[in-house]
Amino acid sequence: MAEWHLPPDYIISNWTDEFLNLMVEKLNERKKREADAIKGTHSESDSSDVEQVSDTELLARMGIKVEHGD
Numbered sequence: 001m002a003e004w005h006l007p008p009d010y011i012i013s014n015w016t017d018e019f020l021n022l023m024v025e026k027l028n029e030r031k032k033r034e035a036d037a038i039k040g041t042h043s044e045s046d047s048s049d050v051e052q053v054s055d056t057e058l059l060a061r062m063g064i065k066v067e068h069g070d
Helices: 008-014 017-039 055-060
Strands: none
Touching: none
16 A cells, blocks of 8 residues: 555545556566566566667767766
């Protein structure tokens, strides 16, 4: 219940069983993605064309110029 910032009585009164089941399913999926990200793994549903770049390359691709105060 804390995940959705709602008191249990609100969920009981306003959510259908189907909606609660969907929300729990989506919460479980998110928690698995978070755990995989912490471990550095990817689930099967992740895109296989993920490209990792350095911070310098990322900023360059975003068009952000970083000036060093040498």
